[in-house]
Amino acid sequence: MKRFLVITVMAGVLGLQASLPALGADPAAEQQLISVLQSGSTPQEKDAACHLLKRIGTAASVPALAALLTDEQLSHSARYALESMPAPEAGAALCAALKRTEGLVKLGIIDSLGKRGEARAVPDLAKLPADTNADIAAGAAVALGQIGGAKALSALRGALPAAAEPVRGAIADGLLRSANRLLAAGDRVAAAPIFRQLSGPKEKAHVRTAAFRGTLLAAGDRALPMAVSAIEGNDAPAQVAALEVARELPGPQATARLAALLPKVTPAVQLGLIEALGQRGDPQAAPAILPLAKSADPLVRLAAITALGVLGDASAAPTLLEACVSENPVQQKAARQALLVLHRGNVTEALLAQVASTKGAMQAEVIRTLGGRADAAVVPRLLALADSGDAATQMACFRALAVLGDAPQVAALTRLVLEAKSEVARGEAQAALAAVCQRAQRRPGRLDAAPLAKAVVDGTASAEGRAALLQVCSGLVDPQVRAAMRTAAQDTDSRVRTAAFRAECDSRDAAFLPDLLTGAREATELAHRVLAFRGYVRLATEEETAKQAGKSPVELLGPMLAAASRAEEKRIVLSGLASVADPEALKLVAPMLDDAAVQAEAAQAATQIAGAIGGAHRELAESVLKKVVAVATDPSRRQAAEAILKQIEAMSDFITAWQVAGPYRETGKDYAALFDVAFPPELPGAKDIAWRLMPTGADPNRPWLLDLLKALGGEQCVAYARTAVFAPNEQPALLELGVDDGVKVWLNGKLVHANNVARPLTVGSDKVKVTLQQGWNTLSLKITQNNMAWEYCARLVQPDGTRLEGLQIDPNRAQ
Numbered sequence: 001m002k003r004f005l006v007i008t009v010m011a012g013v014l015g016l017q018a019s020l021p022a023l024g025a026d027p028a029a030e031q032q033l034i035s036v037l038q039s040g041s042t043p044q045e046k047d048a049a050c051h052l053l054k055r056i057g058t059a060a061s062v063p064a065l066a067a068l069l070t071d072e073q074l075s076h077s078a079r080y081a082l083e084s085m086p087a088p089e090a091g092a093a094l095c096a097a098l099k100r101t102e103g104l105v106k107l108g109i110i111d112s113l114g115k116r117g118e119a120r121a122v123p124d125l126a127k128l129p130a131d132t133n134a135d136i137a138a139g140a141a142v143a144l145g146q147i148g149g150a151k152a153l154s155a156l157r158g159a160l161p162a163a164a165e166p167v168r169g170a171i172a173d174g175l176l177r178s179a180n181r182l183l184a185a186g187d188r189v190a191a192a193p194i195f196r197q198l199s200g201p202k203e204k205a206h207v208r209t210a211a212f213r214g215t216l217l218a219a220g221d222r223a224l225p226m227a228v229s230a231i232e233g234n235d236a237p238a239q240v241a242a243l244e245v246a247r248e249l250p251g252p253q254a255t256a257r258l259a260a261l262l263p264k265v266t267p268a269v270q271l272g273l274i275e276a277l278g279q280r281g282d283p284q285a286a287p288a289i290l291p292l293a294k295s296a297d298p299l300v301r302l303a304a305i306t307a308l309g310v311l312g313d314a315s316a317a318p319t320l321l322e323a324c325v326s327e328n329p330v331q332q333k334a335a336r337q338a339l340l341v342l343h344r345g346n347v348t349e350a351l352l353a354q355v356a357s358t359k360g361a362m363q364a365e366v367i368r369t370l371g372g373r374a375d376a377a378v379v380p381r382l383l384a385l386a387d388s389g390d391a392a393t394q395m396a397c398f399r400a401l402a403v404l405g406d407a408p409q410v411a412a413l414t415r416l417v418l419e420a421k422s423e424v425a426r427g428e429a430q431a432a433l434a435a436v437c438q439r440a441q442r443r444p445g446r447l448d449a450a451p452l453a454k455a456v457v458d459g460t461a462s463a464e465g466r467a468a469l470l471q472v473c474s475g476l477v478d479p480q481v482r483a484a485m486r487t488a489a490q491d492t493d494s495r496v497r498t499a500a501f502r503a504e505c506d507s508r509d510a511a512f513l514p515d516l517l518t519g520a521r522e523a524t525e526l527a528h529r530v531l532a533f534r535g536y537v538r539l540a541t542e543e544e545t546a547k548q549a550g551k552s553p554v555e556l557l558g559p560m561l562a563a564a565s566r567a568e569e570k571r572i573v574l575s576g577l578a579s580v581a582d583p584e585a586l587k588l589v590a591p592m593l594d595d596a597a598v599q600a601e602a603a604q605a606a607t608q609i610a611g612a613i614g615g616a617h618r619e620l621a622e623s624v625l626k627k628v629v630a631v632a633t634d635p636s637r638r639q640a641a642e643a644i645l646k647q648i649e650a651m652s653d654f655i656t657a658w659q660v661a662g663p664y665r666e667t668g669k670d671y672a673a674l675f676d677v678a679f680p681p682e683l684p685g686a687k688d689i690a691w692r693l694m695p696t697g698a699d700p701n702r703p704w705l706l707d708l709l710k711a712l713g714g715e716q717c718v719a720y721a722r723t724a725v726f727a728p729n730e731q732p733a734l735l736e737l738g739v740d741d742g743v744k745v746w747l748n749g750k751l752v753h754a755n756n757v758a759r760p761l762t763v764g765s766d767k768v769k770v771t772l773q774q775g776w777n778t779l780s781l782k783i784t785q786n787n788m789a790w791e792y793c794a795r796l797v798q799p800d801g802t803r804l805e806g807l808q809i810d811p812n813r814a815q
């Protein structure tokens with residue numbers, strides 16, 4: 001028993017809550033804590049007991065706690081326990097202690113009585129606002145305000161006239177608290193005289209403001225004329241309060257009366273009124289606010305412009321447009337935002353009318369606004385303006401069309417590119433056309449590229465325009481466009497030929513790979529050869545290209561490497577190979593370590609590839625890295641290769657090459673429940689599972705650690721990992737796992753281990769005896785995620801724990 005008591009007390013001393021459920025469940029626990037209070041225990045132990053009694057104490061503990069209330073060292077601890085205890089005996093104990101204490105101890109008792117809202121203490125507290133100790137007097141006033149009720153209120157109102165600061169401020173605060181409580185309860189009649197009492201000139205400004213605010217809220221139908229009078233008047237606290245309440249006054253009549261004040265008051269008051277009218281959300285205030293958008297006061301102008309966006313209608317558009325061409329950037333930004341959110345009336349028609357009646361910068365601003373409002377109905381008008389407007393108008397139209405245009409505008413924009421009269425206009429039209437084509441292309445069947453393809457090969461059109469269109473073509477994957485680009489590459493005009501070649505080099509279309517390979521081999525101009533190499537390598541290393549071409553990046557890069565005769569060309573191919581985590585890529589790079597002209601780039605590529613595949617292809621990676629160390633002249637390259645070698649050695653026993661799928665979830669189920677839910681990766685014959693290569697460990701101190709949280713993210717979910725292990729012979733082995741959190745293991749489709757648990761990772765915590773069949777074995781894991789870290793590691797060793805030689809790992813062979 002004594003040991004239990006010591007543990008309990010220490011839990012409180014250290015702030016530990018783990019033992020509280022046990023305490024609450026044991027009726028004897030409270031008596032043990034009471035015994036501490038009544039014993040010769042140290043003050044620290046008694047303080048800890050008080051903290052625990054605050055949580056579990058009942059009326060039984062009140063006498064022991066009450067005995068400490070007069071103890072200067074432990075009074076705080078005792079009242080801390082009593083002030084929140086629901087037992088009425090706790091309040092009675094504090095009331096009794098109020099009469100037996102002085103100074104800081106008494107002040108603490110007063111504070112606890114206020115927090116409890118202890119009405120029984122009011123008669124004694126009511127005497128204290130006149131106490132000679134200002135702290136006691138102020139504390140009592142605050143407590144009376146917290147407790148409330150007629151008697152407390154009467155005591156505070158009676159004490160106010162004779163009180164001086166700081167006690168007067170505390171009494172005022174107590175009265176305000178009480179009056180606002182009455183107001184919230186709907187008793188305006190009782191609240192009003194209290195607010196009036198606090199509105200006199202003796203009170204501080206913040207008290208008068210709060211009091212007049214309460215007076216207005218208690219005034220009912222009289223609130224509006226009172227607020228109007230205060231706003232027009234010179235009493236600053238009343239004016240501030242009226243402006244605060246203005247947003248809450250009900251009805252359209254209030255909006256009309258308040259809006260009518262705008263021309264009569266100072267700019268400072270105009271600011272407050274505009275803010276209040278904006279928050280009221282009543283559009284009938286807009287006509288009164290509109291003239292202030294041109295006020296001489298910059299702050300008033302800004303406030304009016306912002307409010308018009310919320311309250312105004314189409315008639316505010318001309319004024320806001322004028323503000324848009326202001327030299328003041330803050331005002332300009334506010335006006336542009338107001339035009340974007342303006343929604344009452346036919347704003348689009350009003351803006352279009354402005355287009356017809358304005359020119360230059362103002363017209364461009366209108367067009368900018370039309371584009372920003374994203375109303376596609378204005379597109380035909382924008383196209384017409386782009387055809388006939390001045391340079392500024394054209395530019396604005398093209399930028400708006402880039403946002404609003406779609407497939408039907410391809411033909412018109414194509415024509416505008418061809419007919420552009422300046423390089424700037426042509427560039428803007430081209431950018432708009434490119435944006436429209438890209439947007440339409442993302443929705444299958446929307447883009448009809450025929451107008452663009454036809455224009456590219458139109459020998460009667462300007463060469464500059466056709467060259468600009470070819471840049472647009474480079475972003476499209478379309479058979480008509482592809483044919484047009486190839487035709488343009490044979491054009492009689494050298495400018496068109498060059499533009500077509502550059503477009504092929506920039507293309508996202510995998511069908512151009514043969515063209516680029518031919519260009520790399522046959523181009524007579526050095527610059528064109530380099531462009532072809534760069535374009536080909538970029539395309540060949542994109543995931544989508546491999547799908548389109550039906551070949552791996554290595555298969556695609558091999559011919560280009562063979563075509564590279566100059567060092568610069570080889571460097572370009574090496575940069576592509578470096579990004580391909582494939583043993584075949586490393587085999588292509590390895591011979592280039594003997595080429596002095598590109599040895600540095602080959603070493604960098606080899607190190608990068610070896611680091612990515614070292615876990616699955618250890619022998620190849622090690623042999624190439626050792627060659628890098630032997631031939632590299634740059635110390636930093638040698639160090640990088642040596643670091644990867646050390647990492648591969650550290651990972652040698654671990655399986656670090658995996659494919660991963662997930663995360664998988666089900667609504668309402670946590671990690672433990674998900675453990676037994678069969679998701680597609682564990683269902684026979686399931687298709688369309690998005691397996692992807694698991695990133696290797698990024699922690700140099702633990703390179704074998706695989707971080708699912710970084711790769712997948714999430715909580716209360718599961719993921720699946722799989723790989724294939726080649727064994728030269730059938731043999732027993734020991735699979736050692738470290739997993740955060742739970743794990744299921746299948747070997748060749750057979751469940752061999754299951755552990756549903758939440759835990760941090762410990763290397764080798766789960767040991768599973770398995771038998772590897774001769775040849776390739778598929779190893780699959782299901783790993784649950786509770787929260788925080790989500791990681792795993794795995795290795796295969798001999799049953800006695802020694803290294804298992806001859807294994808190969810290849811996740812691509814997993815089934």
